[in-house]
Amino acid sequence: MKRIEELYQPVERPIKIVQFGEGNFLRAFVDYMTDVANASGVFNGNIAVVKPIPFGSLERFQKQKNLYTVSLRGRKNGEAYVENRVITSISRCVDCYEDFASFLELARLDSLEFVVSNTTEAGIAYDPSDRFDMAPQSSYPGKLTRFLYERFHAFSGSAEKGLVILPVELIENNGGKLKECVLQYAAQWELKPEFKDWLQNSCVFCSTLVDRIVTGYPKGEAEQICEKLGYQDELLDTAEPFGLWVIEGPKDISERLPFPKAGLPVVFTENQKPYRERKVRILNGAHTATVLAGYLMGRNIVRECMHDPLIRKFMEQVVLEEIVPTVKLPHEEAVAFAQSVFERFDNPFVDHALLSISLNSVSKWKARILPTFKDQYRAAGKPPNLLTFSFAALMAFYQSDEWKEHALIGRRNGESYEIHDDESVLNFFRCNSRKPVNEFVRAFASETSFWGENLTEYNRFEEMVCGYLSDILEKGMAKAMEHVLSSEG
Numbered sequence: 001m002k003r004i005e006e007l008y009q010p011v012e013r014p015i016k017i018v019q020f021g022e023g024n025f026l027r028a029f030v031d032y033m034t035d036v037a038n039a040s041g042v043f044n045g046n047i048a049v050v051k052p053i054p055f056g057s058l059e060r061f062q063k064q065k066n067l068y069t070v071s072l073r074g075r076k077n078g079e080a081y082v083e084n085r086v087i088t089s090i091s092r093c094v095d096c097y098e099d100f101a102s103f104l105e106l107a108r109l110d111s112l113e114f115v116v117s118n119t120t121e122a123g124i125a126y127d128p129s130d131r132f133d134m135a136p137q138s139s140y141p142g143k144l145t146r147f148l149y150e151r152f153h154a155f156s157g158s159a160e161k162g163l164v165i166l167p168v169e170l171i172e173n174n175g176g177k178l179k180e181c182v183l184q185y186a187a188q189w190e191l192k193p194e195f196k197d198w199l200q201n202s203c204v205f206c207s208t209l210v211d212r213i214v215t216g217y218p219k220g221e222a223e224q225i226c227e228k229l230g231y232q233d234e235l236l237d238t239a240e241p242f243g244l245w246v247i248e249g250p251k252d253i254s255e256r257l258p259f260p261k262a263g264l265p266v267v268f269t270e271n272q273k274p275y276r277e278r279k280v281r282i283l284n285g286a287h288t289a290t291v292l293a294g295y296l297m298g299r300n301i302v303r304e305c306m307h308d309p310l311i312r313k314f315m316e317q318v319v320l321e322e323i324v325p326t327v328k329l330p331h332e333e334a335v336a337f338a339q340s341v342f343e344r345f346d347n348p349f350v351d352h353a354l355l356s357i358s359l360n361s362v363s364k365w366k367a368r369i370l371p372t373f374k375d376q377y378r379a380a381g382k383p384p385n386l387l388t389f390s391f392a393a394l395m396a397f398y399q400s401d402e403w404k405e406h407a408l409i410g411r412r413n414g415e416s417y418e419i420h421d422d423e424s425v426l427n428f429f430r431c432n433s434r435k436p437v438n439e440f441v442r443a444f445a446s447e448t449s450f451w452g453e454n455l456t457e458y459n460r461f462e463e464m465v466c467g468y469l470s471d472i473l474e475k476g477m478a479k480a481m482e483h484v485l486s487s488e489g
Contacts, residue, residue, distance in 0.1 A: 211244040
């Protein structure tokens, strides 16, 4: 079988984007979108990729002339959907640890307009040990500061040569936090005041929100997929069809990055908070409210939950009736997003394990469910039934005093499963799981170190959780879920 670089050729375009990170997500998201925009004629620009960490290799990129395939697989409008696209939007790949001079050379490109990054959530952090004369600096913000100073110097501080910075790391206010770090380095390294002015006035640090499940190189299926494609591709990257890139900035950059004109799911806004809230409350909240109960009902992956009529009914009701009304976006928009989430959860190509979603469920319930719970409580004057049931399901899933190698051991139909969370959470359940239900519930709901408040102060919450948990323990999760849904109806 031929290789991808024997059948396809790179396409030369001006380099407009420098990208810190060569991982699966950026390649199936930003690089894919750039390729579509190029092909649609709304954008004429390529990407230079910078490997921002010392380990790893760019050998596969060099071997394949920076060409690779993105395979989007999932459901669209209820039907199975597969799209295979050869990506030609990467022009160069640079290892800044092996070739620092080429890294700085990118900063001097006249065509450059954007910097994109995905250096993990820990990547946007200030490291006081970074120095200006290091080649390179250890932190991503340190590298970026050095890069921007090189550009400032090369173009004599021209306001027109400022860059738009688009971090996609999954932290809130990622653009603001990255800018803080860069300004800290500018001060620490005692760089010219004019440079600090240029950073403030000529560069735009945007906060962004991204959403796409990227499953990366499909080890078990790669040979079969390549057989269908008709060529070998060692950089094959798989992802779901759904995508969303919300870009918030102080300046309107939509004309410089006109991706929506190519039909791409990019939203420019002055406030991304409602979109972040929508994702956390609906998508993440649907997971947290449902999967622990689903697991105790014998399901192992998300798709199985979607095919179980009882679990699906529970998920749809908790999302559409209790979560969606609290989202601060137009109702139709929130409902449409919820429907897209249900479709994504039913992806026939992704086996998303419920146990992997179960990690750290206590802090997830606080972040993803509690704000919705509080909004519903304020509106109705009583706890929402299904979200309260999810709290009882969490307790049932975690209820164990059996310990093994940094995990609690739960039991499902006689089989064991591991419960992973912070040590304080696991210790709580280890010490309290054998207590009578009412004592167990009171202890958990009133543990302010978990919730930031005492949940027993919400009228009837403690009583309702006790009733739901007793139902689960006495009748089983399925019967308890049927009961709460029938009381809803």
